[in-house]
Amino acid sequence: MADQTAVSMLIRLIKNLPINSINLINLINLMLPKRLRSQTALPLLLLLLPLLFLAAFFFYPLLNIFRLTLTSETIGEVVSRPYIIRVAWFTFWQAAVSTGLTLALGLPAAYLFARFEFPGRNLLRALATVPFVMPTVVVAAAFRTLLGNTGPVNQALMALMGQERPVLQLEQTLAIILLAHIFYNLGVVIRLVGGFWANMNPRMVEAAQVLGASPWRAFRTVTLPLLRPPLLSASLLVFLFTFTSFGVILLLGGPAFSTLETEIYRQYVNFLEPDVAAVLSILQIAFTFILMSLYAHWQQRSAVALDFRPQAATRRPAQTTLQRTAVLLLVIGICLFLVTPLLTLAWRSFVGGDGRLTLAYYKALPVSRRGSITFIPPLAAVANSLGYAVLTVLSAGFLGLLSALVLARPSSLRRWLEPVFMLPLGASAVTLGLGYVVTLDRLRTSPLLVLIAHTLVAFPFVVRSLLPVLQGIRPSLREAAAVLGASPWRVWREVDLPIVGRALLVAAVFAFTVSLGEFGATSFIARPNSGFLTMPIAIQRYLSQPGALNFGQALAMSTILMVVCAAGFVAIERFRIADIGEF
Amino acid sequence: MLRDVSFEAAEGEVVALLGPSGCGKTTLLRIIAGLETAEQGRITLNGQDLTNVPVYRRGFGMVFQDYALFPHKTAAENIAFGLRMARWPAVRQQERVAHLLEMVGLSGMGERAVYDLSGGEQQRVALARALAPAPRLLLLDEPLGALDRALRERLMDELRSILQQALAEVEGQEKVTTIYVTHDQEEAFAVAGRIMVMNQGRIEQSGTPLELYRSPETPFVARFLGMDNLLPGTVVGRRPCLVETAIGRVEVDGNCEYEAGSEGVVLIRPEAAEIVAAGQEGKNELTAVVQDISFRGRYQIVQIAVTKNDQITPLKLSFDIEQPLPEPGGQVKLSLLPEECRFYDGS
Numbered sequence: 001m002a003d004q005t006a007v008s009m010l011i012r013l014i015k016n017l018p019i020n021s022i023n024l025i026n027l028i029n030l031m032l033p034k035r036l037r038s039q040t041a042l043p044l045l046l047l048l049l050p051l052l053f054l055a056a057f058f059f060y061p062l063l064n065i066f067r068l069t070l071t072s073e074t075i076g077e078v079v080s081r082p083y084i085i086r087v088a089w090f091t092f093w094q095a096a097v098s099t100g101l102t103l104a105l106g107l108p109a110a111y112l113f114a115r116f117e118f119p120g121r122n123l124l125r126a127l128a129t130v131p132f133v134m135p136t137v138v139v140a141a142a143f144r145t146l147l148g149n150t151g152p153v154n155q156a157l158m159a160l161m162g163q164e165r166p167v168l169q170l171e172q173t174l175a176i177i178l179l180a181h182i183f184y185n186l187g188v189v190i191r192l193v194g195g196f197w198a199n200m201n202p203r204m205v206e207a208a209q210v211l212g213a214s215p216w217r218a219f220r221t222v223t224l225p226l227l228r229p230p231l232l233s234a235s236l237l238v239f240l241f242t243f244t245s246f247g248v249i250l251l252l253g254g255p256a257f258s259t260l261e262t263e264i265y266r267q268y269v270n271f272l273e274p275d276v277a278a279v280l281s282i283l284q285i286a287f288t289f290i291l292m293s294l295y296a297h298w299q300q301r302s303a304v305a306l307d308f309r310p311q312a313a314t315r316r317p318a319q320t321t322l323q324r325t326a327v328l329l330l331v332i333g334i335c336l337f338l339v340t341p342l343l344t345l346a347w348r349s350f351v352g353g354d355g356r357l358t359l360a361y362y363k364a365l366p367v368s369r370r371g372s373i374t375f376i377p378p379l380a381a382v383a384n385s386l387g388y389a390v391l392t393v394l395s396a397g398f399l400g401l402l403s404a405l406v407l408a409r410p411s412s413l414r415r416w417l418e419p420v421f422m423l424p425l426g427a428s429a430v431t432l433g434l435g436y437v438v439t440l441d442r443l444r445t446s447p448l449l450v451l452i453a454h455t456l457v458a459f460p461f462v463v464r465s466l467l468p469v470l471q472g473i474r475p476s477l478r479e480a481a482a483v484l485g486a487s488p489w490r491v492w493r494e495v496d497l498p499i500v501g502r503a504l505l506v507a508a509v510f511a512f513t514v515s516l517g518e519f520g521a522t523s524f525i526a527r528p529n530s531g532f533l534t535m536p537i538a539i540q541r542y543l544s545q546p547g548a549l550n551f552g553q554a555l556a557m558s559t560i561l562m563v564v565c566a567a568g569f570v571a572i573e574r575f576r577i578a579d580i581g582e583f
Numbered sequence: 584m585l586r587d588v589s590f591e592a593a594e595g596e597v598v599a600l601l602g603p604s605g606c607g608k609t610t611l612l613r614i615i616a617g618l619e620t621a622e623q624g625r626i627t628l629n630g631q632d633l634t635n636v637p638v639y640r641r642g643f644g645m646v647f648q649d650y651a652l653f654p655h656k657t658a659a660e661n662i663a664f665g666l667r668m669a670r671w672p673a674v675r676q677q678e679r680v681a682h683l684l685e686m687v688g689l690s691g692m693g694e695r696a697v698y699d700l701s702g703g704e705q706q707r708v709a710l711a712r713a714l715a716p717a718p719r720l721l722l723l724d725e726p727l728g729a730l731d732r733a734l735r736e737r738l739m740d741e742l743r744s745i746l747q748q749a750l751a752e753v754e755g756q757e758k759v760t761t762i763y764v765t766h767d768q769e770e771a772f773a774v775a776g777r778i779m780v781m782n783q784g785r786i787e788q789s790g791t792p793l794e795l796y797r798s799p800e801t802p803f804v805a806r807f808l809g810m811d812n813l814l815p816g817t818v819v820g821r822r823p824c825l826v827e828t829a830i831g832r833v834e835v836d837g838n839c840e841y842e843a844g845s846e847g848v849v850l851i852r853p854e855a856a857e858i859v860a861a862g863q864e865g866k867n868e869l870t871a872v873v874q875d876i877s878f879r880g881r882y883q884i885v886q887i888a889v890t891k892n893d894q895i896t897p898l899k900l901s902f903d904i905e906q907p908l909p910e911p912g913g914q915v916k917l918s919l920l921p922e923e924c925r926f927y928d929g930s
Contacts, residue, residue: 479618480651482638485668485716490639494664498655 047406050399050421050459057452058424061435062285068278068438078279084263088283091243091259094174098181098242099235105182106189106234112330113190114197116323117315120331125194126573128334129187133569134342134562135517136247137539141558142341143180143252144171144543145348152344172254180248183338185238192237196230197223198315236295244288244428246520247536251543260284261430265523268434278438281431288427293419342562349555352548361552378553381538382560385516388534392454392515393508399455400462400507407463408470425460432456433524447532453521458511465510469503470496506572513568516561535561585611585621586784592777595758597746599775601765603807607784608764609648612722615762617641628719639668644718644759648725650709652697658708659684659693665716683711686748688741703734710745714759721746721761727770739773746774768808772796780804802848802927812851812898816926818843826926829896830889833867835924847928853884853901855923858908858915865918871898873911878904887915 078084113125131139147153149166157167170176200223208218224231246261258266260280268277318324352358366379403421424432436449473496481491519536526537535557542554585607592598600608613619615626617638626633633641644665652661659680666676684690687707692700700708706726713721726742727735746761765771771778772792779789780803788800799805802813816828824839825832826849833849841847859865871887874897882901885908889896900917902908909915 474649474651476647476649476651477653479638480645480647480712481653481664482618483616483641483643483645484665484712485639485642486664487637487639490668495653 047403047417050403053399053455054421054424057440058427058432058456061432061439062427064439065278065281065431065435068275075279075282078276079283084276084280087258087263087280088260090257091261094177094181094259095239095243095245098178098185099239101178102182102185102189102238103231103235106186107193108326109186109330109334110190110194110197112327114194115202115315116327117317118327118331124331124334125190126570128190128338130342130566130569131183131338132185132187133513133517133565133572134184135536135565136245136519137251137536137543138345138517138558138562138565139180139184139341140247140251141539141543141554142345142562143176143183145555146341146344147171147176147179172252172256174253174257177248177253177257180252181242181245183341184248185241186338188238188241189234192234193227193230197227200226233295236291240288240291240295243291244284244430246428246430247540251540260287261428261520264428264430264434268437268524274434274438277434281428281434284428284431289423292422292425342566345555345562346559349552349559352552361549361556364549364553365556378538378542378557381533381535382557384532385535385561388451388454388532389512389515391451392458393511395451395455396458396462396511396515397504397508400459400466400511401504403459404463404466404470407467408473421463422460424456425464429453429457429518429520430524433521436521437524449525450522450532450534453525454515454518457518457521458514461510461514462507465507466500466503469500473499509568509572513565516564584784585614588624588781588784588786590779590786590789592760592762594760596777597761597763597775599763599765599771599778600781601768601771601778601807602781603766605783606781608766608781609724611781612645612724612762612764615720616643616645616722642716642718643720643722644713644716645722646706646709646713646724646726648728650705650729652705652708652712654697656697657693658689658695658697658700661697661708662693662712662715664712669716679715683715686714687711687745702730703738706730706738710742718759721759723761723763725765726763727767728765735770739770743774780807782807798925799850802850805850810850810852812853812855812900814849814851814896816847816849818845818847818926823921824926829894830869830891830898831867833919833924834921835926836922839926841926841928845928847926850925850927851898851919852923852925853899855919856898856900856902856917857920858902858906859918866921867919867924868916869919870914870916873909873913873915875911876908880904883908887917 109128113121134142145151147168147170149169149171154166154168158164161167170179204222204226205218208222209215213221243259244261245259246265249257249259249262250265253262260283264277264280264284267273267280318327349361350357350359352360364378365382366377407418407421432453436453440449477495478491481495482488486494517536518534519540522534522537523540526533539554539557539561542550542557588607588611590598600611602608610619614621617633617636624634652658653664656664662680662683663676666679671679680693681690684693687710689704689707689711692704697705697708706729710726713723727738730738746759763771763774775792777789777791778795780787780795782803788795788804795804796808799808799810805813814828814830814833816826816833818839818841819825819827819832821839821841821843824835824837824841826835826847827833828849833851835849839845857865859868869889869891871889873885874888875886877884877886881904883904883906885900885902887898887900889898
């Protein structure tokens with residue numbers, strides 16, 4: 001009898017022992033000095049891996065670039081060269097003009113999308129953002145195809161105006177650079193500003209009008225100030241993207257134009273002056289860091305919810321003739337400007353030199369030809385790119401998930417860790433590439449380097465996709481699950497995981513498309529006679545060589561890239577939940 | 584911060600924790616639920632010490648202020664969540680969910696997504712979810728707080744009947760005890776059998792709604808219950824208890840234990856006043872000017888102003904709807920019943 005009670009007591013004791021992992025960690029916590037407890041212990045452990053990764057493959061290469069240039073008076077000397085000053089000035093200048101033009105076109109478009117309901121609205125809005133996920137080489141190829149001297153636009157104009165020579169000579173001009181920038185970034189403005197605008201309560205403007213303000217006055221004094229946060233965010237972002245624009249300047253602008261990014265590349269690859277390249281990298285980092293800080297600052301401000309309404313409630317169908325015309329112009333404009341280049345690209349890849357439809361360019365892809373500028377069949381480049389993309393999804397996804405999980409819980413760590421994790425977004429890929437060839441030269445022959453570069457570039461996108469969703473899970477949801485009987489692990493499985501699942505898909509697709517299209521860093525690292533050429537590099541090389549077959553193969557690969565990225569984008573749209581405050 | 588809080592709830596009772604924001608009532612509720620730990624103290628249920636039992640093993644039900652419905656599950660899936668955790672067989676789960684949907688008046692809406700439901704509907708799903716596993720203790724954290732006034736009034740009555748129905752859910756189980764947290768005195772009075780008024784981490788008074796209303800034990804409780812007529816005063820007589828205030832010498836209920844000269848506060852309950860007819864006399868007579876009369880159905884709230892020694896004191900009194908009163912601006916002679924006046928020592 002006594003034994004039984006003893007046994008039952010023992011059983012009860014054992015049953016009540018905290019033997020699960022969370023309690024184990026609690027146990028560890030209890031052993032730590034009070035200051036370091038639960039708040040920092042577990043998160044730090046999880047963060048170790050991403051932090052180490054960033055330290056080794058981001059900060060270390062960058063610091064090495066610093067070291068290279070601080071050994072001499074190189075910085076002062078280089079920066080004072082008139083050529084360099086011109087390059088820096090041009091970088092700012094074209095970014096500012098690009099941003100201005102994008103805003104000028106993007107704001108009315110954002111307004112129309114935000115306030116009006118019309119058939120095909122959602123599809124059109126998605127189409128407007130497709131350019132953003134396109135690799136720069138694809139965009140370059142598309143614009144060359146459409147607006148080139150032998151392109152359909154010129155052909156049509158020549159026929160119309162009875163001219164012998166091309167009417168629009170846009171190749172390697174500033175105009176085509178600006179056009180490409182607008183093409184890229186219009187979607188950013190439409191999404192960021194339009195999304196915010198759509199959620200704004202229209203009653204505020206109505207209240208202003210009742211109080212006697214004309215529509216223009218109401219816009220100026222009510223709407224515009226409220227739109228300031230997303231406007232500034234969007235402007236900064238577009239400025240950042242055009243400031244660090246590489247592929248567009250290099251491929252569309254040609255040798256006459258140079259920004260800091262392309263100059264870094266040229267100084268290193270063409271002029272064999274790593275010192276100068278390093279100095280320019282420092283400049284680049286400094287500028288982008290300032291821009292990123294500003295952006296982060298404005299991003300916080302725009303996160304304040306201001307009397308939001310559900311989007312559908314604030315939209316109306318277009319009623320007056322003016323409104324209808326505006327919407328029509330919007331539809332035509334977007335189709336014409338944003339969709340046509342890509343369609344033309346696809347179409348031209350099927351058109352032979354004699355003007356007839358052919359699959360010749362596609363058929364040439366698996367063939368490795370002697371004297372070809374790539375020593376491997378182009379199709380192998382496709383395979384390489386896909387392989388890298390899949391691996392990038394895994395590595396960037398894993399590291400990004402760890403980081404997001406920790407950054408999502410409120411803690412004092414977060415405030416200065418989050419900008420640190422976002423830095424790779426602002427650091428130019430070219431600078432990164434330079435850092436790698438300078439620092440990690442031992443790894444240069446390893447296919448790993450490209451993977452590391454891609455992971456770094458994709459990492460901020462993954463975190464950015466996961467973080468808002470994880471942060472959006474209210475603590476009361478987890479508490480409710482716990483009260484209803486879910487153990488901590490069960491809470492994670494029933495609450496966190498399903499909610500984050502969709503975001504994970506979005507993050508995966510982001511990582512995939514970013515890796516596929518990565519050009520800046522890879523152009524430094526990939527060597528032509530190595531087996532790990534990627535599609536963008538191959539396309540670039542084909543584009544830089546004359547000859548219809550080369551050009552055609554470039555188009556064929558670009559089309560493949562384009563289709564995959566577009567499909568990825570459609571997937572992102574399908575699975576993404578959040579509509580406010582993207583990026 | 585909670586200080587020296589101690590209370591018991593009997594099986595089947597509905598106890599309300601009533602108090603202003605920041606008084607600690609929600610903290611207390613969360614400690615009971617196990618979502619937070621107290622530095623000192625114990626929680627016992629039927630003699631079983633639950634202080635160290637983790638939240639997911641306590642078998643309680645809780646409705647959160649923001650409902651905390653799982654957005655990625657339907658209404659039925661939400662309600663079934665606790666049943667799944669307790670591993671009920673699927674058939675019994677379905678039956679129970681259907682039964683609960685009916686009980687809260689949402690039959691047939693099980694397949695709706697959470698964000699398709701209105702505020703009132705969400706609140707009912709939250710309640711059904713908490714009740715589904717037949718918890719021994721039900722914790723409600725300002726469940727009507729997020730609703731607009733009309734809906735709140737309606738749901739207050741429904742809630743009471745749902746809780747009573749849940750109480751009647753025997754099935755061989757004990758009756759559900761409920762702890763209800765709110766800052767709204769009306770809600771507490773409508774739903775609870777016993778109310779504990781909390782202030783800055785302490786329980787100021789505990790009693791039935793009637794007890795609280797009849798004799799609030801501190802000025803804080805009186806003010807919280809909507810009794811505004813609190814006048815500073817000094818004791819000038821002990822038997823009967825007389826207090827000198829801004830409106831004159833007031834005789835209050837009972838004999839004073841307080842020394843003459845003690846400072847404190849006099850509460851004049853809204854029902855304390857009677858109209859003195861011409862030629863009659865009454866205790867605590869005063870002459871006042873009627874300022875405003877507001878009809879509230881069975882009674883009328885009268886705002887008067889008493890002038891004495893160039894000082895104007897407003898009082899809010901309640902009269903039967905049939906009681907004739909002068910128009911606003913007119914004079915009226917009143918007497919205050921001593922048994923409806925009370926003195927609190929201190930200020």
